[in-house]
Amino acid sequence: MGGFSIWHWLVVGILVLLLFGKGKFSGMMGDVAKGIKEFKKGMAEEDEAEKPAAKIEAPAAPASDAEKQSDKQA
Template identity: 55%
Template sequence: MGGLSIWHWLVVLLIVLVLFGRGRVADIMGDFGKGIKSFKQGMGDDEEEAKAKAAKIHSLEGPHHDAKPAGEAAKDPHPGAEHRN
């Protein structure tokens, strides 16, 4: 009583085809496919925007992002050691 057999689904499919016709069902499925394609394209656009923002932020940081913080520079036991020969 709880589950539907294959025959129940076939009857439902037959009723849907009679009510809407084959052409209308095909149109609905085509629109559904276009919707999925549009959704995937929108997701791809979002990823491209995120990458562009990350690249912009990275370019704005410039070369100073590798420098030591001020506290670490004071802790260096041999300041200027890189200049010794």
Template identity: 55%
Template structure:
């Protein structure tokens, strides 16, 4: 009970085949294969990439911010 046996898997495969059709499934698997191939190629390119030291970041001197002057309180007598 609770496990998937061979007859259950066959029925599930038939349902998927009926819902999506043979052409659509082969198209999805082709796209999946292309994605994996592209991923492997990207990983291979990353491994063979020469190590380049990071560019030196030029530190720019930023003038200190002038303190904000608060306006003098004014007495407004009514």
């Protein structure tokens, strides 16, 4: 006995719709879609958190007193 044919899947689909009803089935699929979206959003946020922060260069230190005196003498 090979795989399932299209007719097998069609019968299974009709039975699922009869058991759960159209409203419940579409609601369930909507919940699954929301779950997938939330999962992708969480993965994207995790990737952003792993990126290293940009380096911020410190401003130049003020000149020391010795450097100021040598500048005045020149």
